[in-house]
Amino acid sequence: MADDSTKKDDCTTQLVQPAHPTNSQRRRIIKAAGATGLAAIIGPLFIRNAHAAKNHLKILQWNHFVPAYDKWFDGTYVKDWGEKNDTDVVVDHVGIPALATRAAAEVSAKQGHDLFMFLSPPPAYEDQVIDHREVYEECERKHGKPVDLAIRSSYNPKTKKYYAFSDSFVPDPVNYRKDLWDSVGMKAPDTWDDVLAAGTKIKKKHNIPVGIGLSAELDTAMAMRTVLFAFGGSVQDEHGKVILDSKHTVDAVKFVKTLYENAMTPEVLAWDASSNNRAMLAGKISLCLNAISVTREGENKHIPVTPNIWLTQALEGPVRRIGMEHVMDCYVIWKFAKNISGAKKFLVDYIDNFRQGFLNSQFYNFPSFPSTVPDLEKLIGDDPKAQPHDKYKVLGQLMHQATNVGYPGYANAATDEIFNTWVLNTMFAKAAAGNMSPEAAVKEAHANCERIFAKWHQKGLV
Numbered sequence: 001m002a003d004d005s006t007k008k009d010d011c012t013t014q015l016v017q018p019a020h021p022t023n024s025q026r027r028r029i030i031k032a033a034g035a036t037g038l039a040a041i042i043g044p045l046f047i048r049n050a051h052a053a054k055n056h057l058k059i060l061q062w063n064h065f066v067p068a069y070d071k072w073f074d075g076t077y078v079k080d081w082g083e084k085n086d087t088d089v090v091v092d093h094v095g096i097p098a099l100a101t102r103a104a105a106e107v108s109a110k111q112g113h114d115l116f117m118f119l120s121p122p123p124a125y126e127d128q129v130i131d132h133r134e135v136y137e138e139c140e141r142k143h144g145k146p147v148d149l150a151i152r153s154s155y156n157p158k159t160k161k162y163y164a165f166s167d168s169f170v171p172d173p174v175n176y177r178k179d180l181w182d183s184v185g186m187k188a189p190d191t192w193d194d195v196l197a198a199g200t201k202i203k204k205k206h207n208i209p210v211g212i213g214l215s216a217e218l219d220t221a222m223a224m225r226t227v228l229f230a231f232g233g234s235v236q237d238e239h240g241k242v243i244l245d246s247k248h249t250v251d252a253v254k255f256v257k258t259l260y261e262n263a264m265t266p267e268v269l270a271w272d273a274s275s276n277n278r279a280m281l282a283g284k285i286s287l288c289l290n291a292i293s294v295t296r297e298g299e300n301k302h303i304p305v306t307p308n309i310w311l312t313q314a315l316e317g318p319v320r321r322i323g324m325e326h327v328m329d330c331y332v333i334w335k336f337a338k339n340i341s342g343a344k345k346f347l348v349d350y351i352d353n354f355r356q357g358f359l360n361s362q363f364y365n366f367p368s369f370p371s372t373v374p375d376l377e378k379l380i381g382d383d384p385k386a387q388p389h390d391k392y393k394v395l396g397q398l399m400h401q402a403t404n405v406g407y408p409g410y411a412n413a414a415t416d417e418i419f420n421t422w423v424l425n426t427m428f429a430k431a432a433a434g435n436m437s438p439e440a441a442v443k444e445a446h447a448n449c450e451r452i453f454a455k456w457h458q459k460g461l462v
Contacts, residue, residue: 055087057342060102061117063093065277065293065364068300072360081349087342096218096273100420106334114337115346118164118330119218120419121153121404121411126163126461129332133162135344139351143369150368152404153328153411156461164330165347167354168365171398172222172326173311175280175294176287180206180308191316192230192255195287199263202286210263211285213271214256214429216422220271222324223289224428228252229324229407230317235418235449238409240462242453245446248319253431253438260432269429280309291326292392296362299385307387311394314401325402329365363392366399413461414453423448 059078064070074091082089092113094102099118106112107128122129132154140146150166174189181187184201186194199210213220228234232248260268268275276288281298283305288294298306314323333343350357354372357365363380367373380392406415418424427445430436436444456462 055085055339055342057082057087057089057115057339057346058113059089059091059115059117059346060113061091061093062099062119063095064361065291066296066362069357069361069364072356077350077353077356081346085342085345087339089346110336112334112336114333114339114343116332116334118332119327121164121328121330121406121416122332123156123163123411123461124413124416124456125332126156126159126161126413128335129163130335130337130340131161131163132165132333135165135347136162138348139369142348143351144371146368147370147399149325149328149402149404152406152409154330155410156412157410158412158462159460164332166328166330166368167347167350168329168357168361168368169325169399169402170291170327170329170364171366171395171402172226172289172291172323173313173394173398174287174315175290175309175311177202177208177280177283177285177305178308178310180208180286188310188312189287189315190312192227195315196255196259196263199259199286203263206286208284208286209265210259211276211279211288212259212264212268213276214260214264214268214425214432215271216425217271217273217275219273219276219290219326220425220428221419221422222326224256224424225405225407226289226314226322226324227256227317227428228424229322229403230315230320231255232317232319234407235415235424236406236409236453240409240412240414240453242446242449244449245442249442250438251318253428253442256428257432257438266433269433281305289326292362292364292395295386295391296364299387311391313394313397321401322403322407323398323401325404328404329368363395366395413456413459414449417452417456418449421452423452 070093078089078091096119103116103118103125106116107125136146149169154164154166155162176189180202181198184198184205186198189195189198195210203209212223228249231252233244233246233252235242235244237243276285276290277294277297279285280288280294281303295306295309295311298309314321331347333340337343351369351372354367354369358367358373377396380395382389383392386392405411405419423445427441431438431441453462
């Protein structure tokens with residue numbers, strides 16, 4: 001790999017294949033749900049034993065930002081799947097903050113749901129979950145290769161285990177107020193320097209700030225990594241060595257500090273994961289990084305500012321143009337799940353029907369297996385609800401610019417802990433608020449990262 005410190009490039013989501021099984025392994029049985037007579041996959045087909053007792057499957061996932069998705073998933077898809085597979089399916093939903101605590105509680109009790117969905121890679125739970133290799137192999141046999149982003153968010157190259165299965169991911173476009181940008185003579189943001197220049201002018205002229213979080217929450221974690229990567233920094237290299245303390249990282253932190261001082265307000269230091277959504281739809285910010293939940297809510301509720309909220313691709317920094325995925329759907333099947341075979345079958349069947357998931361998420365959930373939505377580009381290029389109708393066309397670029405939490409390496413248990421304990425969020429926030437110098441904030445964060453990596457090295461997961 002070329003030295004990213006000197007090369008300006010685009011990060012492209014490549015298609016890769018999980019570890020190649022033998023023909024016999026590829027055709028291995030993935031058992032369907034059942035307590036007494038378990039069905040088997042014969043070739044590409046799942047066949048349920050007609051005499052199997054009624055089964056049960058429990059699923060936990062978040063309250064989707066697009067309510068129409070939950071309505072379809074719970075009320076239509078799950079209901080139909082349960083009837084076809086003689087299974088009572090229960091879907092429980094929780095808010096984003098509850099996912100981590102709920103997962104920890106289920107692991108501690110060794111009971112809970114058969115399928116548990118995370119919004120970011122969960123490699124710290126590798127020892128508590130099954131190997132999801134069979135699910136990937138069966139989906140790949142049917143639908144071709146998954147995107148590299150999915151594999152780097154669910155596979156541990158050291159242990160050779162698939163600790164999760166990713167059905168989808170969410171692009172993270174720049175949401176900006178076109179009317180405000182026009183008012184200061186600026187075109188759509190293309191670089192991070194554009195954001196600083198226009199954001200400063202807009203705040204001075206209209207007293208409307210840039211809205212990028214600097215707090216202990218998911219959107220901040222994604223946004224700060226996007227800036228860090230664009231400036232050439234990262235937590236680890238491709239081999240899993242901590243490299244956070246670098247000139248690139250210091251430059252990224254200095255940039256965010258300048259952006260905060262010139263174009264933002266202290267409110268962002270206490271934001272939650274929905275604050276930027278609310279602020280943009282209330283007309284209180286000029287720009288944010290967020291999924292299309294912002295514009296979809298505006299369209300669905302006919303909020304007046306919505307036609308002026310436009311989207312653009314990942315921004316270019318001094319080193320590269322790159323973006324984070326906004327959400328990385330990662331399902332896990334616990335080792336203590338009561339219906340492991342049914343959970344496997346549910347995931348494979350869901351990928352078979354993913355186009356409906358994409359449509360009912362209103363273009364929020366993008367496929368980890370691209371062939372499942374062959375007309376994606378056509379769909380996002382002409383949406384009757386959008387103003388203009390091609391507003392979402394830019395998502396086609398973003399899906400190839402999105403990278404994973406552990407970039408340029410794989411997500412691992414150490415990067416997972418760093419993500420969920422907000423190490424980078426804190427680094428940027430301390431410097432921006434003036435509590436530490438950029439250099440000191442970076443050194444403190446680097447030391448925390450090294451400590452976390454050392455812990456997981458000792459446990460053999462990194």
